[in-house]
Structure formats: structure tokens, C-alpha cells
Amino acid sequence: MESDPVKLKVHLVTGTDTAEFRLLSEALGRSSVVGLDAEWKPVRKSFPTVSVLQIACGDWGVFVLDLLSLPLSSLSEPLRELLLCPDILKLGFGFKQDLVYLSSTFCSHGGFDKVEPYLDIRSVYNHLQHSKKHAPKQSKSLSTICAEVLGFSLSKELQCSDWSHRPLTEEQIRYAALDAHCLLDIFKVFQEMVVKKGDLILETTVLSNPDANLGLKEVFRNHDSSDKVLRAHFSEALAIVEATTCSDVARMIPLAGGMIQKSSYWVTMPMDEVLLKVVKKYGDRILLKESDKKPKSSKKKGKKHSLINRISKENHFENFDEWQGTPPWDPLEGGNGYPKFLCDVMVEGLAKHLRCVGIDAAIPYSKKPEPRMLIEQAQKEKRVILTRDAKLQRHDYLMKNQIYRVKSLLKNEQLLEVIETFQLKINEDKLMSRCTKCNGTFIQKPLTTEEAIEAAKGFQRIPNCLFNKNLVFWQCMDCHQLYWEGTQYHNAVQKFIDICKLSD
Secondary structure, X not given: OEOOOOOOOEEEEOOOOOHXXXXXXXXXXXXXXXXXXXXXXXXXXXXXXXXXXXXXXXHHOEEEEEOOOOOHHHHHHHHHHHHHOOOOEEEEOOHHHHHHHHHHHOXXXXXXXXXXXXEEHHHHHHHHHHOOOOOOOOOOOHHHHHHHHOOOXXXXXXXXXXXXXXXXXXXXXXXXXXXXXXXXXXXXXXHHHHHHHOOOOOOOOOOOOOOHHXXXXXXXXXXXXXXXXXXXXXXXXXXXXXXXXXXXXXXXXXXXXXXXXXXXXOOOOOOOHHHHHHHHHXXXXXXXXXXXXOOOOOOOOOOOOOHHHHHHHHHHHHOOOOOOOOOOXXXXXXXXXXXXXXXXXXXXXXXXXXXXXXXEEEOOOOOOOOHHHHHHHHHHHOOEEEEOXXXXXHOOOOOOOOEEEOOOOOHHHHHHHHHHHOOOOOOHHHOOOEOOOOOOEEOOOOEOHHHHHHHHOOOOOOOHHHOOOOOOEEEEOOOOOEEEOOHHHHHHHHHHHHHOOOXX
């Protein structure tokens, strides 16, 4: 079940002279770990322009930077210092691609080619799985990892929405913020695990300097061999200098082996000892090569299609956008007359909405089906595929009237679009008449409380507060899930009466 378990503070940043940007500066000065993510509108044959950059700063909330409103010339240097700041661990999920697109977006301002220190949540997940016996490394989506580690899954419906359109919707802003925030929660679980298991050998290193009169020379005389501890010492030494001078201090301080520069945008705090050890043992970096910064041209093998074939194929695909003809469930096509849909992974939320209004809406047999498997399932069950994936429309195995590309982004609007496109008849007595979990139908005769308790044994827990309410229970004939007409049921019925305007 999709969930939004956290009460997030979300700050939309649209200018560098705004209160939100000043709050971001303060948050980064107090944060040792941040989650990074980016959103863009996909384009073909070139790198897309990043429209939104999310920076999650723990209790400070998530800062959603509108890169189409912010002046990139004023943002490039602060962002570069954040990506390279040694005092802040950057978390991401396959962030290398995001960095490539960010670098392209900021190409006229120098771009970006490095993130350090960095930790990929995919590596974190594999370490968590490694703690379980016989658990192989797996490549899973962020939504799946959230479900396994945090107990809730992220809805990815808005991932392919138009991030270049302004203003951003509240749903888009919320989606973007959750994507970045969950990285921090997953890392927190990982950090607690490695500390509890004793994977980190914590050494006692005195980082504080109670006597400011010692001066820089004494602070650096017997420094730890670790560069990170040295940077912590440096931060203390610089604080001494700032405390004893009224003028702006020199930005560059010479040290053995090179120079250390104090950030002129983010005044950061050194990492604590535990986090330093995590970074030292598990930390990584992203380093872009010149070849990464150039779009890869796809070279198709074999003969080129003739102009006539290409035009014919393009017209064939365009026809899927506007539904025409007879659906496969029509009796003329050998169907039973009842509308049936197959919702792919991009519109799984729509499947639940269709079930709530009594429409047969299945999902693929497997979580990541091959296009041909999806098409074969639709053909076998006489269903129309619902998707937002334009690539799926181009598949050679598709038959006439077998697929429809949903244009709307939000589930309620998608539901109304499908109802209108296929002229579906929605009646109030059909609301909540299918199992929202598996798409099954209910038993004809309702169960009493005693029968429901017996049916639920070892399978489903029925709250004790329902026992004295004289309710009737309904059971799905396929997955055996039990339902009852409580508050949630009546709220759901009223919700879909309003959405479908049945009271009119």
C-alpha cells in the first residue's frame, strides 16, 4: 500500500534572496548528511535540463530548488561547494545520472564533475541485505527498498510528469521532497546497524580545543594522520581565528600536502566521530569523465527503414493516443461485454481506483514484465493495456485496439479520463464491489462477525472494537481478504461519488 508516513517540512526555493534560501544556508551549516535528488522532463537525443533539485536536511526539512526560477549564475558556486564539501556526506540513488544532467544544465557556468564524500543508497541496501544470511545482491527500485527497509513504498506516478511546467503542483513538490527525504531514513537504519554490530572501530580522538590561546601552531602540531580529523582540527583553528579578528579572514590556509579552503557560502560543522568512521569505511565519490558529459548517440544495426515504413509506423503509434474502434471485451470481438484493463507499473494507482468503482483492472503477473509478456497477458485475458509509457506503444507485437496511453498525471484525473474515453457506466451500487488488493470479486453472501473471525484465523487480524457493532463482512474469493462497512468504507464510497459526480 502506498503510504506517506512522515510529516515533512517542505521549502520551495525560487530565489537566492528569499527566506527559504537563507534557511537552506543555515540548514546546511548544521547538517552532516544530506539527501540529493533531481527531476527533469525527458527529451530525446540530448541531455535534459534539470528543472528541480531536492536537498533533504534532516529535521530542517527538504528544500526543493526550482532551477527554472533560480538564477543559475548565482547558484553554481554554492552548489559546487556543497557537492565537494568534506563535512557533508551526500546520499543519492544512482545520482551519477543526475550529476551528468546537472552538469549539462550548468554547462555555461562550469558544470560539475565530482561529488565527495558520497554514498549510494543501493550500496547501503546491499550492505543491509548482506547482514542477512544467503541474501544475494539485488538491483531494486527506491520504492521497493523503502518498502523493505522503512515499511512504506513511494508512489512513482509523478516521476514522468512534466517537470518543466510551471507552477509545480503540490503533488509534484511533495513527491520530489519524499524522494530525497527517504534517503536519510534508509541511511539512518544502516548507520544504526553498523554501530550495533560493531563494524566501526571507534577511536577516541579529542576534537575540541578548550584553550583558544593555544593558537594555530599548537592545534596542527600533533594532528591525526586522518585527513578528515585534520579537517576537524582545521575548523576549530579557523574558529579561533574568527573569534580573534573583526575583519574577514584569509580564505586559504596552507597545510602539509596542499591548501584547505574555507567555504565562502556554507559555514559547515565537522562530522561527528561515528559518521567520520562510516564515511571512511563505506564512503565513495562520483567522478565524471569527459565521455560522461557527451550524449551517447544510438547506432542502430541493420538496414534503415524506408521513409514510407517510418511514416506508416508513426501514424500507427499516434492512433493509440486517441482511442478508436472496438475494445477486445466487446461481444463482437468474442468478449463478455465487461470492461477489462491491464495497468502497467506506471499507472498501478489507477488500477486501484478502477477497482474501487467496480471495474476489472489487473496488474502484470510480475513486477518487471517484459513488454511482450505484458502484451500476451492482455491478449489472453482480452484486456486493454493502460500506460503512460510511449515506448510500449511502439512494440511490434501490439494488436489493434490493445493499448491506450493515459495523458493525465493524477489518479483522480486518470480515472475520469478512462471513464470518458471508454464510455464506462459507473453506478453507486458498484462502488467498492471489487477487492482493491487483488482485483477479485466478493462472495455472494456476507459473513457474520463470528464467521469472519473464524475465516481470519492465522491470516488477518480483525480489530476487537468491531465485535459489538453488528457489522457484516465480505470476503474476496481469490485472496480471501476480509472487508467490512466501517468508517473507511463509507469515506471511500463518498470520495468516488464526488470524483465521478454520481450525486449529480
